[in-house]
Amino acid sequence: MAAVLVMQxxxxxxxxxxxxxxxxxVTPGREPVLFARRYLELARRASRVERVLxxxxxxxxxxxxxxxxxxxxxxxxxxxxxxxxxxxxxxxxREIVDCSGLLLAQRAVKDAEEVEAMRASVALFGALHEAMAxxxxxxxxxxELAAELVRGLRRAGHxxxxxxxxxxxxLPAEGALASGDNxxxxxxxxxxxxxxxxxxAFPMGASKRRLERGDLVNVDLGLNLAxxxxxxxxxxxxxxxxxxxxxxxxxCREIQDVALAAIRPGVSSESVYDAALAAAxxxxxxxxxxxxxxxxxxxxxxxxxxxxxxxxxxGPGVDTPLEAGMVLAVEPKLISPAFGAVNIEDDVVVTADxxxxxxxxxxxxxxxxxxxxxxxxPSAA
Amino acid sequence: MAAVLVMQxxxxxxxxxxxxxxxxxVTPGREPVLFARRYLELARRASRVERVLxxxxxxxxxxxxxxxxxxxxxxxxxxxxxxxxxxxxxxxxREIVDCSGLLLAQRAVKDAEEVEAMRASVALFGALHEAMAxxxxxxxxxxELAAELVRGLRRAGHxxxxxxxxxxxxLPAEGALASGDNxxxxxxxxxxxxxxxxxxAFPMGASKRRLERGDLVNVDLGLNLAxxxxxxxxxxxxxxxxxxxxxxxxxCREIQDVALAAIRPGVSSESVYDAALAAAxxxxxxxxxxxxxxxxxxxxxxxxxxxxxxxxxxGPGVDTPLEAGMVLAVEPKLISPAFGAVNIEDDVVVTADxxxxxxxxxxxxxxxxxxxxxxxxPSAA
Numbered sequence: 001m002a003a004v005l006v007m008q009x010x011x012x013x014x015x016x017x018x019x020x021x022x023x024x025x026v027t028p029g030r031e032p033v034l035f036a037r038r039y040l041e042l043a044r045r046a047s048r049v050e051r052v053l054x055x056x057x058x059x060x061x062x063x064x065x066x067x068x069x070x071x072x073x074x075x076x077x078x079x080x081x082x083x084x085x086x087x088x089x090x091x092x093x094r095e096i097v098d099c100s101g102l103l104l105a106q107r108a109v110k111d112a113e114e115v116e117a118m119r120a121s122v123a124l125f126g127a128l129h130e131a132m133a134x135x136x137x138x139x140x141x142x143x144e145l146a147a148e149l150v151r152g153l154r155r156a157g158h159x160x161x162x163x164x165x166x167x168x169x170x171l172p173a174e175g176a177l178a179s180g181d182n183x184x185x186x187x188x189x190x191x192x193x194x195x196x197x198x199x200x201a202f203p204m205g206a207s208k209r210r211l212e213r214g215d216l217v218n219v220d221l222g223l224n225l226a227x228x229x230x231x232x233x234x235x236x237x238x239x240x241x242x243x244x245x246x247x248x249x250x251x252c253r254e255i256q257d258v259a260l261a262a263i264r265p266g267v268s269s270e271s272v273y274d275a276a277l278a279a280a281x282x283x284x285x286x287x288x289x290x291x292x293x294x295x296x297x298x299x300x301x302x303x304x305x306x307x308x309x310x311x312x313x314x315g316p317g318v319d320t321p322l323e324a325g326m327v328l329a330v331e332p333k334l335i336s337p338a339f340g341a342v343n344i345e346d347d348v349v350v351t352a353d354x355x356x357x358x359x360x361x362x363x364x365x366x367x368x369x370x371x372x373x374x375x376x377x378p379s380a381a
Numbered sequence: 382m383a384a385v386l387v388m389q390x391x392x393x394x395x396x397x398x399x400x401x402x403x404x405x406x407v408t409p410g411r412e413p414v415l416f417a418r419r420y421l422e423l424a425r426r427a428s429r430v431e432r433v434l435x436x437x438x439x440x441x442x443x444x445x446x447x448x449x450x451x452x453x454x455x456x457x458x459x460x461x462x463x464x465x466x467x468x469x470x471x472x473x474x475r476e477i478v479d480c481s482g483l484l485l486a487q488r489a490v491k492d493a494e495e496v497e498a499m500r501a502s503v504a505l506f507g508a509l510h511e512a513m514a515x516x517x518x519x520x521x522x523x524x525e526l527a528a529e530l531v532r533g534l535r536r537a538g539h540x541x542x543x544x545x546x547x548x549x550x551x552l553p554a555e556g557a558l559a560s561g562d563n564x565x566x567x568x569x570x571x572x573x574x575x576x577x578x579x580x581x582a583f584p585m586g587a588s589k590r591r592l593e594r595g596d597l598v599n600v601d602l603g604l605n606l607a608x609x610x611x612x613x614x615x616x617x618x619x620x621x622x623x624x625x626x627x628x629x630x631x632x633c634r635e636i637q638d639v640a641l642a643a644i645r646p647g648v649s650s651e652s653v654y655d656a657a658l659a660a661a662x663x664x665x666x667x668x669x670x671x672x673x674x675x676x677x678x679x680x681x682x683x684x685x686x687x688x689x690x691x692x693x694x695x696g697p698g699v700d701t702p703l704e705a706g707m708v709l710a711v712e713p714k715l716i717s718p719a720f721g722a723v724n725i726e727d728d729v730v731v732t733a734d735x736x737x738x739x740x741x742x743x744x745x746x747x748x749x750x751x752x753x754x755x756x757x758x759p760s761a762a
Contacts, residue, residue, distance in 0.1 A: 009549055019584045020569060021549065038570050046581050076463035080548050081455070082479055084462035098463055147535035150554070154528035159583045160553030167461050168390055168402065172541030173531070173554055188401060189419050200427050201608025201687075202540045203400045227582025306582075 003027040003065060004073035004099045005087065010163050010306045011075060011103050013227060018046035023056040025065055035061055058090030067091070073099030078167060104311050108303050109325040114228065115349050115358075118305070118327055121225035122347050122359035125232045127152040128219060129361060129374070132236050136368040138213045142177055143198060146206035149219070150174040159224040163307045170202065171308075175221025177206040179238075183218055183341040184292070192290060192297045192333055193218045193233075193341050213239040216340045216365075220331075222308040229308045231329040232359070233345035237367045241377060248334050248342045249365035249377045251283040255332040256344050256363060259300055259314075263328065263348065263355040269318040276300040276332060288336040301330040304347060326350040327358070384408040384446060385454035385480045386468065391544050391687045392456060392484050394608060399427035404437040406446055416442055439471030448472070454480030459548060485692050489684050490706040495609065496730050496739075499686070499708055502606035503728055503740035506613045508533040509600060510742060510755070513617050517749040519594045523558055524579060527587035530600070531555035540605040544688045551583065552689075556602025558587040560619075564599055564722040565673070573671060573678045573714055574599045574614075574722050594620040597721045597746075601712075603689040610689045612710040613740070614726035618748045622758060629715050629723045630746035630758045632664040636713040637725050637744060640681055640695075644709065644729065644736040650699040657681040657713060669717040682711040685728060707731045708739070 006012055006024040016024050016034050020043040023035040035056035036043040044052040053064065072091055074084055076098035088096055110118065131152040135145055150173050154160055162171050178195035187194050188204040197203045211217065220233035237245065255276050262275035277300075280289035290297045299315035304327050312320035314328065322328075331345035344363050348355040364376030387393055387405040397405050397415050401424040404416040416437035417424040425433040434445070453472055455465055457479035469477055491499065512533040516526055531554050535541055543552050559576035568575050569585040578584045592598065601614035618626065636657050643656035658681075661670035671678045680696035685708050693701035695709065703709075712726035725744050729736040745757030 007549075009551070013582055017581065019578075019581050039567060042566075042568055042584070046584075074462070076461060076466070078461055078548065080457060080459055081462040081465035081477075082457035083548070085457070096462075143538070144536055146541065147532045150535060150541070151528045151532035154531060154553075154555075155525055157524070157579060159579055160527065160531070160555065160586060161551045161583060163551075167459065167464070167548070168388075170390070170542045170544075174541070185423075186420060187423055190402075197400075198538060198540055199607035200398070200400050201394055202542060202605070203423070203427075205541060224583070226580035 001073040001097065001099065002067040002070035005061065006075065006103070008075045008078050010165070014107055014306055017048035018043050020046065023061060024049065025061060027065065027067070033064060058087045062090045067094070071095040071097045073097055073102070075100045075103070078165060107305055108311055109323050110305060110327055110349070111325065114305065115325070115327065117226060117228040118230065118347065118349070119358045121223055121228045122230035122232070124153065124156040124158065124223050124225055125230060125359055125361050127156040128221065128232065128234070132219070132366070133368055133372045133374050136211070136217065136236055136238055137370065138211055138238055141208050141210050142179055142182070142195070142206040143208055145217070146172065146174045146177050149177070153223060157225050162222045162224055163227070163229065164309060165307050171222070172205050175219060176204060177217065177219050179211055179215050179217040180209055180340070182207055182209060183216060184335060184337045186295050191220065192295070192335060193220055193343060211238050214242050216242065216245065216342070218341050218343050220343060220345065227306050229304055229306070230347055230359070231304050231308055231345060232347070232361065233331055233343040234361070235342050235365045237365065239367070239369060241365070241367050242339070244339055245342065245365060246377050248285065248339065251285050252332050252334050252342045252344050253363050253378055254283060255279045256330055256346070259330050259332065260348060260355055263322060263350060264353055265322055265324045265350060267322055269312040269314050269320045269322065270316050272314045273300045273316055285334050288334040290333055290335070292336045300332060301328050303327065304329045322350050324350050324352055328355070382454040382478065382480065383448040383451035386442065387456065387484070389456045389459050391546070395488055395687055398429035399424050401427065404442060405430065406442060408446065408448070414445060439468045443471045448475070452476040452478045454478055454483070456481045456484070459546060488686055489692055490704050491686060491708055491730070492706065495686065496706070496708065498607060498609040499611065499728065499730070500739050502604055502609045503611035503613070505534065505537045505539065505604050505606055506611060506740060506742050508537040509602065509613065509615070513600070513747070514749055514753045514755050517592070517598065517617055517619055518751065519592055519619055522589050522591050523560055523563070523576070523587040524589055526592070526598070527553065527555045527558050530558070534604060538606050543603045543605055544608070544610065545690060546688050552603070553586050556600060557585060558598065558600050560592055560596050560598040561590055561721070563588055563590060564597060565716060565718045567676050572601065573676070573716060574601055574724060592619050595623050597623065597626065597723070599722050599724050601724060601726065608687050610685055610687070611728055611740070612685050612689055612726060613728070613742065614712055614724040615742070616723050616746045618746065620748070620750060622746070622748050623720070625720055626723065626746060627758045629666065629720065632666050633713050633715050633723045633725050634744050634759055635664060636660045637711055637727070640711050640713065641729060641736055644703060644731060645734055646703055646705045646731060648703055650693040650695050650701045650703065651697050653695045654681045654697055666715050669715040671714055671716070673717045681713060682709050684708065685710045703731050705731050705733055709736070
């Protein structure tokens with residue numbers, strides 16, 4: 001490529017260090033240039049790039065760029081077609097190719113500072129646990145529980161928005177919360193325990209369903225602290241654990257243990273999935289592993305960082321080798337109309353010889369009794 | 382156009398009535414076809430379109446389409462360039478043109494049912510006022526206030542996500558909250574009172590600044606009830622109204638009154654802005670009207686509906702004539718480092734001979750005293 005013109009806010013933040021709306025031009029052998037779409041002084045103050053110019057119109061960028069031979073890279077997976085057409089015209093009909101794969105591969109491996117930022121993000125999930133202990137009671141509606149949850153997360157420092165790359169992604173700040181029949185109704189998605197939401201306009205997340213004693217409640221949420229995301233899921237039982245759930249909780253944790261043990265530099269992303277699937281078979285829970293019937297998601301986790309969902313997917317056919325410094329969310333789920341859903345998701349960093357959990361929230365299914373006391377099955381390891 | 386292929390979730394919901402991920406093919410003279418990207422049964426159950434097929438790959442859509450002469454319309458303002466390229470290939474290199482203007486023009490005029498849905502959405506802003514009365518106190522941090530606000534809105538029925546069309550839009554569910562110096566630091570945007578946020582990764586919205594007695598706090602928020610948005614802004618004073626604010630509050634309301642009086646079918650969008658600007662001049666507040674110095678936003682409002690920000694902009698150069706059934710947010714702001722910001726935003730529906738306010742929250746700057754009692758300046762009209 002003759003140059004790369006980066007516009008997506010997360011990519012700009014990663015490379016230039018500012019969250020102000022900017023276009024970043026990176027040309028081999030030349031100093032990078034940041035073009036501020038608004039608020040030049042704030043962009044200049046925050047930017048790691050020295051050269052910050054006012055105005056980011058494509059003609060101004062093209063004049064400044066003076067490109068050599070080769071195509072121009074842009075983020076074709078996220079930038080609107082109309083916008084890219086305007087860029088193509090301003091760059092005299094130059095060929096434009098996708099540079100997102102390159103950026104995402106670079107972002108996949110975190111440096112020590114980024115890992116610490118993600119550890120700090122994951123630490124805020126204590127607020128999830130506190131909110132559930134205080135408010136998970138019979139009679140509370142899913143959306144009321146979601147309200148308490150988002151309050152706690154926002155107070156703890158959650159930015160209030162989750163960064164996602166997909167053009168049609170929409171997710172409330174408190175993630176997807178579901179209970180009862182809503183645990184097995186997969187709606188909108190693309191995740192497997194989605195909830196059904198408040199209305200057809202946005203049919204996922206918390207609904208107005210009221211909790212009853214013995215219900216399971218699944219919470220799958222991202223948390224954005226200073227741009228770095230944690231992604232955790234837990235299942236909570238209202239008042240008492242329903243019959244038959246304890247062995248499923250133990251199986252779910254065992255599948256997660258097997259997946260974590262399979263993670264180390266050099267192995268392929270799909271091998272982690274293969275190990276988890278083999279464990280699900282051995283434990284006799286293959287039918288409910290990552291969904292049921294036709295509604296199964298072929299993955300056991302994914303990369304995570306400045307966006308909630310980053311490459312690589314830990315799933316069949318993904319041969320990306322794992323590298324030290326990658327941060328991965330590992331999320332075995334058992335889902336079936338016979339019992340609902342059991343879900344344990346945690347985030348790990350790949351180390352020189354394995355992986356390390358970023359948080360210390362017990363990897364259990366929790367029961368919250370009517371006094372707010374919480375017990376876990378299996379108990380904390 | 383030979384046909385229009387609609388993919389953006391809000392447009393699909395508007396035309397087909399489902400929030401499930403679908404592609405909608407509309408061909409003149411033929412029955413529309415909905416292609417479910419996932420969860421066929423849920424899409425079929427909710428859809429107003431009779432013919433719902435499984436699988437939404439572009440080759441399947443192209444086979445089914447059997448298009449006549451003419452280009453294919455797609456939403457080029459929002460669909461990623463890479464996605465549109467794949468569609469172009471599947472449709473044998475057919476020309477693809479933007480159909481978003483067409484869809485947005487149709488969506489701009491609401492029917493009676495939509496107006497009632499928006500009235501219901503605006504009614505939920507009582508939750509804003511209650512949260513501010515209960516929690517606006519010296520010592521509270523902006524993000525703690527935001528946490529209480531989002532809790533109240535979510536309990537009231539807010540979907541938890543705001544639908545926005547811009548590809549790079551990001552907004553917390555409780556909107557932009559700012560106080561003190563943060564009222565006049567315009568960051569990220571694009572709105573004029575943005576707040577500065579918790580971190581450089583997302584530098585807008587509530588920060589960790591702690592409120593002091595005599596501070597002004599600005600809250601500008603959208604609310605999504607069943608897909609239809611309200612957009613309201615109010616300014617609250619902590620404990621007492623600072624000197625000099627009462628006449629600015631009166632001026633702000635008078636500018637809004639003038640703008641509302643200028644709205645009726647047949648007038649141009651820019652004429653509403655012109656009327657508001659003339660009022661600001663007459664009242665001697667032109668320097669702070671919609672910003673200060675170089676940081677001014679040339680508009681007084683915008684359309685609103687299934688997205689928080691819809692055409693037309695009420696601003697200079699926009700000659701779109703207003704029509705009965707349009708719903709508009711009218712938001713005069715006075716902003717200056719000399720006093721901070723005063724902001725009154727409300728939503729109206731254009732009627733046969735003028736417009737009608739959709740809500741009944743008093744159009745005042747409010748003072749919340751230490752007991753939680755609220756008074757308004759100017760008092761409710």
